[in-house]
Amino acid sequence: xxxxxxxxxxxxxxxxxxxxxxxxxxxxxxxxxxxxxxxxxxxxxxxxxxxxxxxxxxxxxxxxxxxxxxxxxxxxxxxxxxxxxxxxxxxxxxxxxxxxxxxxxxxxxxxxxxxxxxxxxxxxxxxxxxxxxxxxxxxxxxxxxxxxxxxxxxxxxxxxxxxxxxxxxxxxxxxxxxxxxxxxxxxxxxxxxxxxxxxxxxxxxxxxxxxxxxxxxxxxxxxxxxxxxxxxxxxxxxxxxxxxxxxxxxxxxxxxxxxxxxxxxxxxxxxxxxxxxxxxxxxxxxxxxxxxxxxxxxxxxxxxxxxxxxxxxxxxxxxxxxxxxxxxxxxxxxxxxxxxxxxxxxxxxxxxxxxxxxxxxxxxxxxxxxxxxxxxxxxxxxxxxxxxxxxxxxxxxxxxxxxxxxxxxxxxxxxxxxxxxxxxxxxxxxxxxxxxxxxxxxxxxxxxxxxxxxxxxxxxxxxxxxxxxxxxxxxxxxxxxxxxxxxxxxxxxxxxxxxxxxxxxxxxxxxxxxxxxxxxxxxxxxxxxxxxxxxxxxxxxxxxxxxxxxxxxxxxxxxxxxxxxxxxxxxxxxxxxxxxxxxxxxxxxxxxxxxxxxxxxxxxxxxxx
Amino acid sequence: xxxxxxxxxxxxxxxxxxxxxxxxxxxxxxxxxxxxxxxxxxxxxxxxxxxxxxxxxxxxxxxxxxxxxxxxxxxxxxxxxxxxxxxxxxxxxxxxxxxxxxxxxxxxxxxxxxxxxxxxxxxxxxxxxxxxxxxxxxxxxxxxxxxxxxxxxxxxxxxxxxxxxxxxxxxxxxxxxxxxxxxxxxxxxxxxxxxxxxxxxxxxxxxxxxxxxxxxxxxxxxxxxxxxxxxxxxxxxxxxxxxxxxxxxxxxxxxxxxxxxxxxxxxxxxxxxxxxxxxxxxxxxxxxxxxxxxxxxxxxxxxxxxxxxxx
Numbered sequence: 001x002x003x004x005x006x007x008x009x010x011x012x013x014x015x016x017x018x019x020x021x022x023x024x025x026x027x028x029x030x031x032x033x034x035x036x037x038x039x040x041x042x043x044x045x046x047x048x049x050x051x052x053x054x055x056x057x058x059x060x061x062x063x064x065x066x067x068x069x070x071x072x073x074x075x076x077x078x079x080x081x082x083x084x085x086x087x088x089x090x091x092x093x094x095x096x097x098x099x100x101x102x103x104x105x106x107x108x109x110x111x112x113x114x115x116x117x118x119x120x121x122x123x124x125x126x127x128x129x130x131x132x133x134x135x136x137x138x139x140x141x142x143x144x145x146x147x148x149x150x151x152x153x154x155x156x157x158x159x160x161x162x163x164x165x166x167x168x169x170x171x172x173x174x175x176x177x178x179x180x181x182x183x184x185x186x187x188x189x190x191x192x193x194x195x196x197x198x199x200x201x202x203x204x205x206x207x208x209x210x211x212x213x214x215x216x217x218x219x220x221x222x223x224x225x226x227x228x229x230x231x232x233x234x235x236x237x238x239x240x241x242x243x244x245x246x247x248x249x250x251x252x253x254x255x256x257x258x259x260x261x262x263x264x265x266x267x268x269x270x271x272x273x274x275x276x277x278x279x280x281x282x283x284x285x286x287x288x289x290x291x292x293x294x295x296x297x298x299x300x301x302x303x304x305x306x307x308x309x310x311x312x313x314x315x316x317x318x319x320x321x322x323x324x325x326x327x328x329x330x331x332x333x334x335x336x337x338x339x340x341x342x343x344x345x346x347x348x349x350x351x352x353x354x355x356x357x358x359x360x361x362x363x364x365x366x367x368x369x370x371x372x373x374x375x376x377x378x379x380x381x382x383x384x385x386x387x388x389x390x391x392x393x394x395x396x397x398x399x400x401x402x403x404x405x406x407x408x409x410x411x412x413x414x415x416x417x418x419x420x421x422x423x424x425x426x427x428x429x430x431x432x433x434x435x436x437x438x439x440x441x442x443x444x445x446x447x448x449x450x451x452x453x454x455x456x457x458x459x460x461x462x463x464x465x466x467x468x469x470x471x472x473x474x475x476x477x478x479x480x481x482x483x484x485x486x487x488x489x490x491x492x493x494x495x496x497x498x499x500x501x502x503x504x505x506x507x508x509x510x511x512x513x514x515x516x517x518x519x520x521x522x523x524x525x526x527x528x529x530x531x532x533x534x535x536x537x538x539x540x541x542x543x544x545x546x547x548x549x550x551x552x553x554x555x556x557x558x559x560x561x562x563x564x565x566x567x568x569x570x571x572x573x574x575x576x577x578x579x580x581x582x583x584x585x586x587x588x589x590x591x592x593x594x595x596x597x598x599x600x601x602x603x604x605x606x607x608x609x
Numbered sequence: 610x611x612x613x614x615x616x617x618x619x620x621x622x623x624x625x626x627x628x629x630x631x632x633x634x635x636x637x638x639x640x641x642x643x644x645x646x647x648x649x650x651x652x653x654x655x656x657x658x659x660x661x662x663x664x665x666x667x668x669x670x671x672x673x674x675x676x677x678x679x680x681x682x683x684x685x686x687x688x689x690x691x692x693x694x695x696x697x698x699x700x701x702x703x704x705x706x707x708x709x710x711x712x713x714x715x716x717x718x719x720x721x722x723x724x725x726x727x728x729x730x731x732x733x734x735x736x737x738x739x740x741x742x743x744x745x746x747x748x749x750x751x752x753x754x755x756x757x758x759x760x761x762x763x764x765x766x767x768x769x770x771x772x773x774x775x776x777x778x779x780x781x782x783x784x785x786x787x788x789x790x791x792x793x794x795x796x797x798x799x800x801x802x803x804x805x806x807x808x809x810x811x812x813x814x815x816x817x818x819x820x821x822x823x824x825x826x827x828x829x830x831x832x833x834x835x836x837x838x839x840x841x842x843x844x845x846x847x848x849x850x851x852x853x854x855x856x857x858x859x860x861x862x863x864x865x866x867x868x869x870x871x872x873x874x875x876x877x878x879x880x881x882x883x884x885x886x887x888x889x890x891x892x893x894x895x896x897x898x899x900x901x902x903x904x905x906x907x908x909x910x911x912x913x914x915x916x917x918x919x920x
Contacts, residue, residue: 335815336815337811337814337815356814356815356817359817361817364815364816364817368815369811369812369815371808371811371812372808373808376807376808376809377808377809377811377812378809379809379826379827379830379831380831381830381831381833382826382830390816391816394816394817394818440812444816
């Protein structure tokens with residue numbers, strides 16, 4: 001029997017301004033059988049999304065199909081007349097985009113949107129579609145399936161919305177599902193819940209799926225076969241087991257090497273002692289902060305509660321936690337963007353004034369902020385030369401030739417050619433932009449660099465290169481880093497100390513090795529257990545462990561009474577944890593855990609499952 | 610050690626893929642090019658119109674010009690003459706040359722509209738950006754005042770003011786400029802608010818930059834493109850507004866010619882098949898449509914971001 005989808009010698013070209021064609025996809029062939037999940041992996045720019053969209057007979061503006069066929073059940077979808085294409089899309093092939101938040105219309109109920117496609121195509125009556133949707137909600141283990149359809153998108157969590165998108169795609173019983181990086185933007189804990197739901201529902205429905213991603217660990221959990229792409233060419237194509245365990249091509253091995261190992265003790269980077277001085281580079285003491293400042297100085301939404309941390313000179317402190325835990329808020333408080341309501345920030349032993357306007361130029365120069373999204377952190381109307389030159393002029397008064405020379409040095413420092421000074425940000429790739437973003441912060445010769453999720457938006461290989469760069473800079477300059485990430489593996493390979501933040505509280509902190517080995521705070525355990533491993537079958541094992549059962553599918557809730565982690569904690573004590581603020585247990589060294597349970601109980605709870 | 614050597618080799622073989630497209634340049638479609646030609650034509654007329662026109666705008670043509678050789682009528686009508694070699698586009702209700710008046714009128718119509726639009730932009734953008742970057746109090750005060758202005762129908766407001774203080778060209782420019790400043794204000798404020806919260810503005814704030822730098826170097830360059838699109842459209846509205854006022858007899862006063870008043874004056878010729886009211890109407894239409902064609906291309910280049918805000 002012929003495969004459900006056959007991609008046969010597909011070539012897609014981009015039409016350039018001068019009318020010439022540049023190849024994007026260069027003669028790619030592969031097939032998908034019914035009930036099979038095929039993963040397309042590669043970096044951004046490798047053409048994976050372009051190929052995935054061709055299964056819908058669609059190409060992005062500016063691209064042209066120039067050869068080959070994409071056959072769905074033997075029919076070429078590229079040459080299909082528009083009427084047939086319209087019927088095919090949504091009914092036979094469904095597409096799941098990366099961002100659920102952008103896919104759902106906030107003004108319509110979830111039910112209307114999930115059932116829209118089959119009703120519109122006349123496949124089902126509204127009642128049938130609603131029954132079908134409810135069945136899918138149950139299959140995807142969504143809460144309250146009877147009434148979920150009546151709710152609006154903002155009333156459910158991000159992970160639930162991502163699963164609802166799968167319900168939307170599956171409602172019309174499509175033969176083929178195209179998933180475009182559906183878990184890339186999610187926290188590790190949410191990623192697990194979404195992956196598990198996708199996997200079980202695909203198996204249950206018997207649909208074939210094309211899974212597009214750059215994340216090998218995710219692919220290992222969900223794919224039957226893997227296609228490795230590089231610059232529009234297939235480099236390797238085989239069973240998941242073979243590609244993951246016995247990669248044949250150098251590039252696949254390179255991708256594997258860029259995947260960071262799961263976090264464990266012993267990975268912590270020991271900083272050099274030569275940069276140490278008497279006073280720490282930056283210190284946070286008893287800081288409270290939040291948003292919506294009232295006239296009396298209090299805030300309507302309290303985020304940070306009594307946060308303390310110390311960053312020694314030349315050291316790196318990693319701050320981890322899920323989204324909504326206050327990681328970025330902490331960085332904003334340290335930089336002065338958001339003045340704290342209580343507590344002090346000390347730079348080099350000196351108390352800093354809370355607000356930006358009150359700090360003087362040398363204080364501002366010593367603390368630099370590297371923003372999360374390089375795409376939006378660089379002014380699109382300024383050339384790279386002016387973006388990097390401005391801090392030089394602003395802090396050090398450099399002008400003219402001297403300034404140009406320094407800009408060249410900075411570009412070299414982040415491994416970019418000096419000609420880039422004349423380019424605009426939009427002419428750079430994602431990784432290159434992130435390097436410029438970093439170079440701008442370095443231009444100020446800072447003592448403390450606040451890095452907010454600097455590699456989260458980057459591909460595995462590009463991200464690994466940026467981390468290498470950061471390590472080199474740290475060795476050379478003795479800058480202290482505050483490294484914020486929800487990706488524990490990255491932090492584990494880079495930080496001296498780790499601070500685990502949950503709902504605005506520091507629940508555990510200490511040297512990397514100590515934090516990543518028992519005794520753990522239950523939340524740290526959950527985070528460690530949720531990092532996907534590059535191993536087939538990892539997802540199933542993890543789902544059976546008690547942390548995963550207890551911890552996933554909950555949202556971070558800020559609370560004033562008791563421990564905020566209470567409702568997700570597998571070892572919570574009813575009557576104590578939900579009433580009383582947990583005490584801080586000091587476990588020697590700099591290691592501290594905030595919990596009602598004692599050290600002995602942590603160890604007991606963390607015995608191998 | 611062996612591990613790291615292997616990595617370096619692999620890196621040499623597989624560079625990071627470029628995923629950024631080359632910078633897009635503004636490219637005009639054929640309709641956009643047509644628009645540019647038409648606008649260039651009218652701009653040329655603004656400068657050279659009076660010097661190439663066959664008569665002065667206020668000249669009432671002499672009867673003698675219209676005597677047909679061999680005819681026995683020594684006193685032909687001079688008004689609403691059809692196009693002829695004497696007056697290429699015919700004459701209006703007083704017997705003035707339509708072509709000459711249209712050529713002269715380009716200067717008044719386009720000049721007044723351009724001056725009004727520039728004034729509207731000066732006032733609107735200044736206050737709009739001030740509202741966006743200033744505090745809550747300033748924003749509320751400016752926005753509520755602006756809402757009040759917007760709630761008055763503009764043509765009524767203009768009628769009342771002109772009725773009270775009379776109609777001269779400077780008054781017309783200032784009045785139209787201020788009326789249109791309120792719509793510019795809204796767009797400038799909302800674009801400014803968008804850019805203000807972007808990360809690159811935060812980056813400038815963390816660096817310690819002052820308000821002046823942030824407004825002139827970070828915010829204004831990023832609102833310039835969508836504002837330019839709006840400028841074109843606003844200019845069109847102003848032309849139509851000035852023409853409407855002139856059509857009602859409250860705009861440019863005779864004997865000066867302007868396209869709006871030309872349409873009104875010669876309207877009574879329409880039943881006789883006169884082209885006199887059609888020529889200035891066509892001039893207004895070609896100019897405004899041409900500007901729209903250019904704006905479409907600019908707006909498409911700017912990513913259509915403005916389209917949502919225009920409503």
